[in-house]
Amino acid sequence: MLNFTPITDEDGDFLRRYYENCDFGLCEYSVGTKFMWGDYFHPAYAEAAGCLIVRNEVDGRLVFDYPVPGPEGDEEAALRAIEDWCMENGMPPVISVVPEKRASKLLQRYPYVAVRNVRTWQDYLYKREDLQTFAGRRYSGQRNHIKKFRTAYPDAVFRPLTEADLPLVEQFWEDYRTEFSKGDDPRAVGELKLAKRMLEKLDKPWFFGGGMMNGDRLIALALAERCGDTLIIHIEKALYSYAGVYPTMVQAFAQHFGGDVVWINREDDAADRGLRTSKLQYGPDHLAPKYHFAPHNELLCHVKAIPELKTERLTLSQMTEADIPAYNALVLDQDRNRWWGYDDVAGLKGPMDERSFYEVAKRDFENCAAVNFAVRLDGMLIGEAVLYRFDYRGGAELGCRIAKEYEGWGYGTEAFKAVAEWGLYGVHLTRVVAKCFKENAASRKMLASCMRPAGEDETFYYFEKLV
Known part of the structure; x- marks a missing residue:
């Protein structure tokens, strides 16, 4: 029988044993997402058959991530462990945020099942080289914005951020607060609070932090994590007053930390119209589905x-x-x-x-x-x-x-x-x-x-x- 332990900030090294090489490509299969949204979904973990099993709470109901296999992991046995736990606790084994490459397995597994693939959940995935180069006609807008930014701020440079830069980060949040346009949106305020907390973890080796500096002032920052062949961008923030800084930051971050990844995941848009417009303007290769499987007996x-x-x-x-x-x-x-x-x-x-x-x-x-x-x-x-x-x-x-x-x-x-x-x-x-x-x-x-x-x-x- 599975024994679940609530995920805390001390569990990062353990979770990375599974997420480091996870090829699902979705933001939910990362340490950053578990940490950032832990207060909302109350994730807890267990191990079975060489797999990581994460249980979450969504709208008062327990749901499970698809099992993440380790080197010798047995996904079939891990799924059975989830099902056995659910039978003992009198509930259906709801498997959520299922990556596309595992959806057919569950369709064959459950003869009676309700499947959802909500547009709002889907992650925006970009080819790494597209964000590094912004080549081609479809990226002419981004190139023009970067050119204007470079003309206005010729001395601005991108560099990695480390734990030693936390005072700079703190000052950035003070500057950002003065320009924050969504102060009356509780969801946006809550997300900003979580982003601040995440940037305090620059000391963790699995997080990549980077920022755009204009002189001694930090004017944009981002935090990411590599999982398999995907670089997952957890946080992107910039001072709106610096026109063109967002595409400049996106490109510089991809160039510096992209390495040999295939995909860059800029996560979902949470049904925010502004975010959706922005993410679409950067030309995603595709929106990665996240299937929700609710079996019926x-x-x-x-x-x-x-x-x-x-x-x-x-x-x-x-x-x-x-x-x-x-x-x-x-x-x-x-x-x-x-x-x-x-x-x-x-x-x-x-x-x-x-x-x-x-x-x-x-x-x-x-x-x-x-x-x-x-x-x-x-x-x-x-x-x-x-x-x-x-x-x-x-x-x-x-x-x-x-x-x-x-x-x-x-x-x-x-x-x-x-x-x-x-x-x-x-x-x-x-x-x-x-x-x-x-x-x-x-x-x-x-x-x-x-x-x-x-x-x-x-x-x-x-x-x-x-x-």
């Missing part, structure tokens, strides 16, 4: 009510209030339920009363978490079959228990087969799985009669039935 798509299933001797149907006494007796038979693998009493979220277990079963179906069938003989509840742990990939687990006084007659096998068939062809699952304790010879015999073996561990034998 099959219950949500196909099952509106628990159906009635009939076998040669049994009827399986929705539990009713009249079943409560018999169901309580089944659930509270501790000696028999040692093989059930789940402590029903411990699973209650409050004190136990006569209706507790019935209400749990009812609520689980309403929440699309499970289908509890009452197994009936001549109309009387003698057991239950439960289809649960929907994995959002077309699979679910099936369990069945029969009251002690009805054991030995094959009722469990009959009920189990009926629900397994319904799961595959009524719910449109592709796989139904089950397990039994190794000491439970009767259950193993029953499962082997209607499913095929699918492995074992120290505790369980596993079985599966496929379409």
Whole structure:
């Protein structure tokens, strides 16, 4: 099970082990974005199968970045770890800001999934050489602005910024505040505050800081981070009073820090009209999509009510209030339920009363978490079959228990087969799985009669039935 740790400023070196060579090209897969927007998204991390897994909070819901593999990382195993964690915590495994090169993998993985690709999220990616040279007709405006700037400020120079330049940076923010035109925009004010905090991290080796100097005055600055073949620009600020300083700064920064990167990512525009206009004027090669995958389980798509299933001797149907006494007796038979693998009493979220277990079963179906069938003989509840742990990939687990006084007659096998068939062809699952304790010879015999073996561990034998 994944154990998440909130990301703090002390985690930069650890995160860089994964982000340094990450080829996703999106700003979310960088230390700078995690630091800068940490107070908004509350990112937390875990490791699994040689991959970095980051969990974020967006609009009150937990979502996950796509796993970032290390040198020996297993993305498939990391995705399963996310899914297992979500199943244990009763939520769908929502994978967000998925890069285009991984989107097809998730489309194949989840049979029922809502996918979004919001324009506002998309990052602006430029060819490194385009920003370094501004060559060609489409960049004539940038070249003219740079020429005017160089004419007006012939002594202005670009140079890297280090921790020793923090006093210059602080003075820049004072100058910038006097020219800041969005003081009444809470979002812009908040972003500016975050930018100031980020520039305090010039001592970090994975951040590249640079500034345009006019004499001893800092008039523009930028902060970036290289991830794989992409240079991600986290911050770009300049004094508006110096006409032409922005394109001059963009070009100089790309020339100095571009190196052999393929792409320069100037991040998204946050739906700001001015930012969008500016970023488009610089001629992006493309806008990098960020896909949001929200899988649905099959219950949500196909099952509106628990159906009635009939076998040669049994009827399986929705539990009713009249079943409560018999169901309580089944659930509270501790000696028999040692093989059930789940402590029903411990699973209650409050004190136990006569209706507790019935209400749990009812609520689980309403929440699309499970289908509890009452197994009936001549109309009387003698057991239950439960289809649960929907994995959002077309699979679910099936369990069945029969009251002690009805054991030995094959009722469990009959009920189990009926629900397994319904799961595959009524719910449109592709796989139904089950397990039994190794000491439970009767259950193993029953499962082997209607499913095929699918492995074992120290505790369980596993079985599966496929379409």
